[in-house]
Every structure is written in C-alpha cells, then in structure tokens.
Amino acid sequence: MIAKLDRLSCDAAFLLNLQKAGVRFVAADGPEANELVVGIMAVVAQAERKMILTRTKAALVAAKARGVRLGKPENLSNQEAGQMRGRMQQARxxxxxxxxxxxxxxxxxxxxxxxxxxxxxxxxxxxxxxARGGTWSVALVRQVLAACQPVNTLTC
Known part of the structure; x- marks a missing residue:
C-alpha cells in the first residue's frame, strides 16, 4: 500500500518491472488503477521528473550567470572553516x-x-x-630549507 503512485518511483521501467515480477500494490490516490493506468502514470511521472531536472539545471546556470553564490550560507562558512582546518593540519x-x-x-x-x-x-x-613519495629535487630541498629557517637556522 502506498500513498501516491509517483512517490513509489519516477522510473517507468522500475514500476513496470515490479508489475511484471508479480508485485501487487495499491495506491491510495487511485485504488482502482489497473496495470494500464499504472503504466501510463509511471510514464507521466518519468517525463515530469525529466522536465523538473531540465528546469532546475537551467535555473542554476542562470543564477550562476547573475553571480549568485549557490548553497546555504551556513554551509559555505562551514566549508571555509573546514578548509582553514585542513590548511593548518597540512602545515603541522x-x-x-x-x-x-x-x-x-x-x-x-x-x-x-x-x-x-x-x-x-x-x-x-x-x-x-x-613528501609525496617521489624523488627529491632542488626546488623541494629549497622549500624544506626555507621552512626550517624560522624554526632553527643552525640545525637546518
């Protein structure tokens, strides 16, 4: 028993394969629906899903073109804090x-x-x-020595 057929799946092939496998279900929004109606509703649900996806992608492209920063602001600040923690850990x-x-x-x-x-x-x-498992080069040695300078100029 399901509340609405379109909540079960938006994939027509999935619903039709369920029917073919002998799975019987009743949708509360259409208890009288037979296999034909279920098949039609499944195809309509799949088409609607594709249209929603297309509209959403177009809206995101348009928002980016307007300069909108996507995502929730609190998530973006968490991202910045995470990046800062990552840089500090890398420096350690x-x-x-x-x-x-x-x-x-x-x-x-x-x-x-x-x-x-x-x-x-x-x-x-x-x-x-x-550091990354490769071989040493002049540039890498220079970086190590530059990083050692503030620590102890005598031992490096």
Missing part, C-alpha cells in the same frame, strides 16, 4: 616533516653536501622519499 604535518629532516640535512652538510643539488642527490641515494 609539513612542520613535523621539516623537523625530522633537519638533522639529516645537517649531517649531509657536514659530509660535504653543500649545494641544493647535492642535498637532493644525497636524500635520493639514502632512499628518503619526498
């Missing part, structure tokens, strides 16, 4: 990584690896992966 992970690498880079410098290229090569030879 990077800071920890830089602290872990500082003594290694200091030891490499003591062994004679002075240039950024030499440090990158030494890190790759030792099998120490870069």
């Amino acid at each position: 992970r990077a800071g920890k990584r830089f602290k872990d690498l500082a003594p290694v880079i200091s030891a490499m410098r003591a062994e004679g690896a002075v240039s950024l290229r030499q440090i990158a090569a030494a890190l790759n030879v030792r099998g120490i992966p870069a």
Whole structure:
C-alpha cells in the first residue's frame, strides 16, 4: 500500500518491472488503477521528473550567470572553516616533516653536501622519499630549507 503512485518511483521501467515480477500494490490516490493506468502514470511521472531536472539545471546556470553564490550560507562558512582546518593540519604535518629532516640535512652538510643539488642527490641515494613519495629535487630541498629557517637556522 502506498500513498501516491509517483512517490513509489519516477522510473517507468522500475514500476513496470515490479508489475511484471508479480508485485501487487495499491495506491491510495487511485485504488482502482489497473496495470494500464499504472503504466501510463509511471510514464507521466518519468517525463515530469525529466522536465523538473531540465528546469532546475537551467535555473542554476542562470543564477550562476547573475553571480549568485549557490548553497546555504551556513554551509559555505562551514566549508571555509573546514578548509582553514585542513590548511593548518597540512602545515603541522609539513612542520613535523621539516623537523625530522633537519638533522639529516645537517649531517649531509657536514659530509660535504653543500649545494641544493647535492642535498637532493644525497636524500635520493639514502632512499628518503619526498613528501609525496617521489624523488627529491632542488626546488623541494629549497622549500624544506626555507621552512626550517624560522624554526632553527643552525640545525637546518
């Protein structure tokens, strides 16, 4: 028993397959509906769904063109707060990584690896992966050393 046929499904094939499988249902809004009426109502419901989808998409495109910022404002502020938390967490992970690498880079410098290229090569030879698992480059070593500067200029 269902309240309205269009609440069961807007997919005509689904409703017709239910009927074909022998599932019997009665809609309160049309208890006298036979298989023909149910089939017609299912096709009409599916067509209505497509029209609603088309109108909604067109309205969203028009709103964006007018410069409307879509979404609920409270959700947007939550999104901004989440992005800020993500950036802070990423900065903490990077800071920890830089602290872990500082003594290694200091030891490499003591062994004679002075240039950024030499440090990158030494890190790759030792099998120490870069932050994303790749190999070290001059640019990555430069970023690590720049991040270490405020922490401790002597150990980095």
